[in-house]
Amino acid sequence: MKTKDRPIGAVLVVGGGIGGIQAALDLAESGYYVYLVEQSPSIGGVMAQLDKTFPTNDCSMCILAPKLVECGRDLNIEVITCSEVLDIQGKPGNFKVLVKKHPRYIDLDKCTGCGECVDVCPVERPSEFDQGLAQRKAIFRPFPQAYPNAFAIEKEERPPCGLTCPAGVNVQGYVALVSKKKYQEALNLIKESVPFPGVLGRICPALCEQRCYRGTIDEPISIRALKRFAADYGKREESIPEVKARKEKVAIIGSGPAGLTTAYFLAKEGYKVTVFEALPVVGGMLYVGIPEYRLPKNILEEEIEGVKRLGVEIKTNTSIGRDLKIDGLFRQGYKTVFIGIGAHRSRKLNIAGEDADGVIQGIDFLRQVNLNKGVKTGKKVAVTGGGDVAIDAARVAIRRGSDVTVLYRRSRVEMPAREEEVAQAQLEGVKIKFLVTPIKVLTQNGKVRGLRCIRMKLGAPDVSGRRRPIPVEGSEFDLEVDTLIPAIGQAPDTSFLGDSGIKVTERGTVEVDALTLETSRKGVFAGGDCQTGPGVAIEAITAGKRAAESIIRYLKGQDLRRGRELEEEKLNGSRTTTPSPFPLWEKRKPRQKMPILPLKKRISGFDEIETGFSEDNALKEASRCLDCGVCSECLQCIEACKAEAIDHTMEEEMAELEVGAVILCPGFEEFDASLIPQLGYRKYPNVVTSIEFERMLSASGPYQGTLVRPSDKKPPKKIAWLQCVGSRDASCNCDYCSSVCCTYAIKEAIVAKEHVPHELEATIFFMDMRTQGKGFERFYERGKKEGIKFLRAKVYQIEETNGTGDFPVRYLDEDGRIATAEFNLIVLSVGLRPSKETVETARRLGIQLNQYGFCRTMPFSSIETSKPGIFVCGAFSSPKDIPETVIQASAAAGSASTLLAPGRNTRTKIKEYPPEIDVNEEEPRIGVFICHCGINIGGVVNVPQVTEFAKTLPNVVYAENNLYTCSQDTQERIKEKIMEYNLNRVVVASCSPRTHESLFQETIRETGLNKYLFEMANIRDQCSWVHIHEPEHATAKAQDLVRMTVAKTRLKKSLKPLSLPVNHSALVIGGGIAGMTAALALADQGFEVHLIERSSELGGMARRIYYNLGGEDVHSYLSHLIRRVEEHPQIRVYTNAYIVDAYGYVGNFTTEIMRYRSRAIEGIEHGVTIIATGAKEHKPDAYFYGKDPRVLTQLELEKEIAKENPDIINCDNLVMILCVGSRNSERPYCSRVCCNQAIRNALRLKDIKPEMNIYLLYRDIRTYGFYERYYQEARQKGVIFLRYEPEDKPRVSRRKKDGEYLLRIEVEGLVLGEKIAVDADILALSVPMIPPEEAKELATFYKVPLNEDNFFLEAHVKLRPVDFATDGVFLCGLAHGPKSISESIAQAKAAASRATTVLVKDNLMAEGIVCEVTEKICGGCGICDVLCPYGAITVDQKKNVAVVNEALCKGCGTCASACPSGAAQLRGFMRNQISAMLAAALTEA
């Protein structure tokens, strides 16, 4: 094949659950490079969340975690987390994939997973991993065993508060910090954006609060008050940042908020700033415009002091224009000038008498009061205007003992002053007259004596959008006053700009570029009120900030505009935000009230009215924040992370991958139980879903494995499981069966009973108990034995008995009576469905879906999607359990492997190591590396002390400690030290070898050392973590652990694992569909296959099956398959042949076969064996079977239907009895396919003769998955289903009537409570599949086990469903257990895929740590032989000593521990090494 036609030897696996992991591992081992794309920050999927797995009740995490490690370790698996697939283009063998990588904000190469960032993160979120039953931080690792073992930060769009703030203050950040009592950090964060937190915390109009998302639940967060609190509480420990001084000088005109903010940010950058202020005081309008009761002078002065401390020089009483000109400033060497002179000139009323004595402009009035200039306030004061100045003036006048009336020409609604200010003013006694305006000042002797006013009415809206006031004719009236304070607006005094070349607008404000604030004169900038007209402080501060940015750019000669889009968006108001959905069930919490002075005290002086939040107020208020942005960007993590792994600026990235095939395994999500509101989910805390219950049971879960209920954390005494929530339910478009819920509910009930022994009553409400999987029926029986109550009833609704958290459950009992039982906890067994994201992705990729959104697969092939080259596995194609998912994953990997075979090994990476140095004879030179693990170890154990101690140990020539011994740079360091000190053995004292040993072994191999010369001491999990409160003892123990490890290491030797050649051919035993499929899958990849069949024809059980449910023609599929097998050049078929002997081991088997006819024995050499010996139909001895021709098995019935036997297809009454000979004491298993088979036959008959009466007598209908549809169809077509109890089986009798024997069937009618009888024309029996007799023999030949029912027993029922514990032997089809044709096909492909991982290798490396027998002392007792689970050790009868087959030995050590003479030992754990460790442990320190 030409290179360009060759398929790409890489595969994309989408979804990192157990399916994706298995597919990735198989592919990588078969010679393909794998991209494993996962949406979340870790692989592991739902399996990681489960507590135990059925039916063996293994710990789910314990069996999953090694797979995660394996996946992470594999050089040819690239795990791409936080990512999604956007597009796939191309054709099978050559796809281009577009992947979107969401930012993780953590550098995976640097993060060591130490977790120090978590402690400082202030934002808590419901943990997805714990199903919201516990909290996690915004920076998180889903679970401790996660891979990658790194943290991630969850960020949503910026929250509305921060986005609304003109100055861009990180509101969520400081609120979060306040909530964690980090007041100083909060203050520092505010000061990143503004220099006046204390000022703004008092006078800011807080636009942020208007947009606060909390306001949609109850009231917005009191953000301003929290800012003030942070300023007041946090300032105690402020420090001055160090800055590098720059030489450029900047002049700033005006010391108001705009000018000072500009100065602040410039000074922080090191520029030399001089501020020129015309007034004798600093602060501009903040000082002279705002009354002291709102903003105490000391607060302002303190914050101005903060600006000065940065080196800003402020010259008061210096007016530009009067004392200096702008040109003069440039001449003095200032490089730029900022104009921030504010708007201090009042607008006139333009009415007669305005110049009389007793008229004082509002702004002048406030200024004089603030400057303590003796200003007289009359007895009766009128204030005109409706803005803040008017109200301020009025409230000041009240405090000076005047009677005050405010005149406003419009109504209250149009008033621009802040509402609470107006309310306060009124409370303090200010009278307000609305719709009134003065038209003349009445004077007497040049003094004010009164006002002539006119009433107004509101007309059409004007340009401001407010309704225009119109005078009401003839409504004039006089008001007696002695003082008039007009406050109708201000403007800047820009007269001094005259000839400076700076343009002024018509409104008299300085003209600037809206974004950069540069004036018409280059190098001169302006901002604040003098540019915008009168506004609020935060706007002036924002202008100052923006001007500072422009000035810095100007001084550096940079572009003034580039990269300021966000500012621009904010300017024109186009920046909007949609915050993340907050929990709708968030409880209402009242907003904390700002404490204020009592009224009397308020109006008697100028004390600050608002006294500020107490700490308690602040903490309560801050905790109301919904964390809309999730991460608050408080940046505490950056400081905490010693590895410098955090990067908040990361952005989304796109990647294009080239692959030859794609495997989709995105998994499922659980049904949202709140869609069935009457079940009370989300309404009552004690109604939980099954997956929540898994977390509740888990020792690593929210309740640490104590079974308590969420509402009161008390142990429940009675728990009910409700089955089929979101399954088999047409009312919520889930009328399929979710397949796994029945068994998981039994598991949860069993495990729950273990948690609360003897006390817990567990009840499962179900409709049909569907335990059709291998071993599941026994599990069901076990559940019954352990006292779980199974109630066949559907529960209609769940309602709490007021406030108790208990639920009386009403149901229809089996006798047809309504009963009630009370429970303390309800578990909803929720069904499985594809997630919305999965459905979207599939649609985008053009993958066909079924009506429920699951992936539509091809007939007979449950792993092929509608698009060639794109495969599917796991719950996305139909709800299924873990073993079926793993089988499909291997099958999909196998199919990809077959498709891409010519591209094998073209994309994979192989690691080259330097030749190994022989150091066995050298004196040990040990290097010890001791890890701080951030503070994980170092915070408890005195690591430097342990290091010094290690140096004193014999043969230790070098010791050091590292912040993180596992980090990439430390690996380089270890290698350097090995070279420098000529080390020949290495010890690392850190964490667990489970996760890290292989990393360090790699490191030393890269220097030419044998990997077995490495040893690890666990001073974290087994020392610092468990002795966290006893640092001294922990340090002593760490020293002991190091001493022991060094003692062992001194005696360590290199080990040379055996390298075994591999024979590249396969033997497949059994010529049914499974055997043939497996043979083809291997042969199509170019491997030679020997296929052995006992009978004379290929085809097996499938020869007797005519149609599949769904109507696929089995026979034409089968004949096509047989033809392909027979014609395949790589397959040799042996029919009429059976196996007489087999020996050897993985890679090197020999099997002897004999042909029935010739009796000749033939030896076949092969590298792998696949057992596909099938099963046969049980022949019952009941119900007149074999005695009456009208009684048939289902397979026989099927054949007669296919033959169109008129006696059958024309009959009137046909009865089927299910579970004949299965699910009983003799065969306590479910044969899985019989329900479907019976329904298939019933439907065929109904198609032929719709009026035929078909009665189907069953125990449980087990139409799992999408087969439920056919059960439904059968009912709709009129098939009658009657259930019977195993204790009361149907009775069949024959009675004579009209000279004929009638076949009479009687059954207990459970619904009606009466017996039902029918005379049938035909009786069909559903009988189980049973294993063939030869299974036992084969099991001994290949040293593989059978289960209690004589089906072959796989290596692990969950995760190794097609492997045996014996390497190189695989299993598929009915030999494994009853299953459907498409399930057999998938399993056959899986077995072939697993076999491929062996066949592709030229050599296999055996384990280095294997058993070694000292012949001299071996007594040949054979105990080891009996105990070895791998058949690796046998007694040589001639020499009478045990002999180890190193190829088979797995190094488990069973033999060594059992050997009475000590002849058997395990390499790497030799007796002298263990003794040395013990001796070291017992040495006095």
Place this chain on the structure above:
Amino acid sequence: MPIELNELDTRFKYDVADEPGGKNIKLCFACGLCTASCPVSDIDPEYNPRKIIQMVLLGMREIVLSSGFIWLCAQCYTCQAHCPQNVNFSDVMKALRSMALREGYVHPSFIDQIKEIDTLSQKLRHQMVVSIVDRKSKGVRVDPAKLAEEALKKGEWRREDKG
């Protein structure tokens, strides 16, 4: 004596399914939710929707159509709202009632009586709503006896189409 299936009318289920509202009767898988949620079953434990459905499915035409049970249904639709197979039992009941009438199991005047009572109960409810709304929905208690008296007095509850 057992129920002899060979003697029953096995067409019955198809006939019911052909009636308006009866379409889904055969989908029943006997979960019992209808009976567990039924307020009538609460009063009369002998009243069992699940059982009635099975009797239809088996073909017990005469027993079902002549039974008093089919007239007990209060048409509250609780079972229908939550049935996992959309059997629509309330509608099935209507189908059975009209079959019973058509096939002469009940006298037409009985049907009229039933309908009048149904109309009255709806009218009562209507009156209650009106009186609550009138009192500005302040959760005022209404006196059912008084309402009934008014409704009966007015005679408004009689079906309009009766002329």
